[in-house]
Amino acid sequence: MEATAVAKYQRISPxxxxxxxxxxxxxxxxxxxxILQFTPKRPSRFLEKVIKSAVANAIxxxxxxxxxxxxxxxxxxxADEGPTMKRFRPQTMGRVVRIRRRTSHxxxxxxxxxx
Numbered sequence: 539m540e541a542t543a544v545a546k547y548q549r550i551s552p553x554x555x556x557x558x559x560x561x562x563x564x565x566x567x568x569x570x571x572x573i574l575q576f577t578p579k580r581p582s583r584f585l586e587k588v589i590k591s592a593v594a595n596a597i598x599x600x601x602x603x604x605x606x607x608x609x610x611x612x613x614x615x616x617a618d619e620g621p622t623m624k625r626f627r628p629q630t631m632g633r634v635v636r637i638r639r640r641t642s643h644x645x646x647x648x649x650x651x652x653x
Contacts, residue, residue: 539605540613541596545588545644547620552642555581555617559644567593567610567648584644585615592646605650614647 548555558581562570570589574582589612597605620641626634 539596539600540647540649541592541599542645542647543588543592543595544646545584545591548584548642548644549639550581550584550642551640552617552619553640555584555642555644558582558585559615559617562589562612563615564652565612567607567612570612584642585646588644588646589615589648592648596648596650600650609650610648611650611652612646613649614645616645618643618645 558574558577558579561573561577562585565573567589571586574586574589593607593610596610597607620643622641623639625637625639627637629635
């Protein structure tokens with residue numbers, strides 16, 4: 539049984555998020571949340587929220603009596619690129635520099651079997 543959670547348009551670069559998705563991919567949910575809880579960087583907060591949502595979706599789908607958090611593993615965790623907001627900043631001698639504010643789509647799939 540699988541459950542998915544997606545967070546779209548998160549205001550963080552997918553390059554920064556991928557370091558932390560690689561940390562938790564394939565681990566059980568409790569150890570993944572513990573790793574993210576003791577990681578003091580900003581991307582871990584985004585990822586932790588999506589993992590908790592995926593676990594809640596799995597428990598809600600299966601029913602609270604049949605499935606517990608200890609049975610779940612992170613099967614898939616990805617950070618894909620969302621739309622980029624383009625901003626401009628003035629520079630010297632009348633030039634303009636483009637600033638790209640990147641967004642991410644975070645997808646987490648939890649499963650009760652380890653693949």
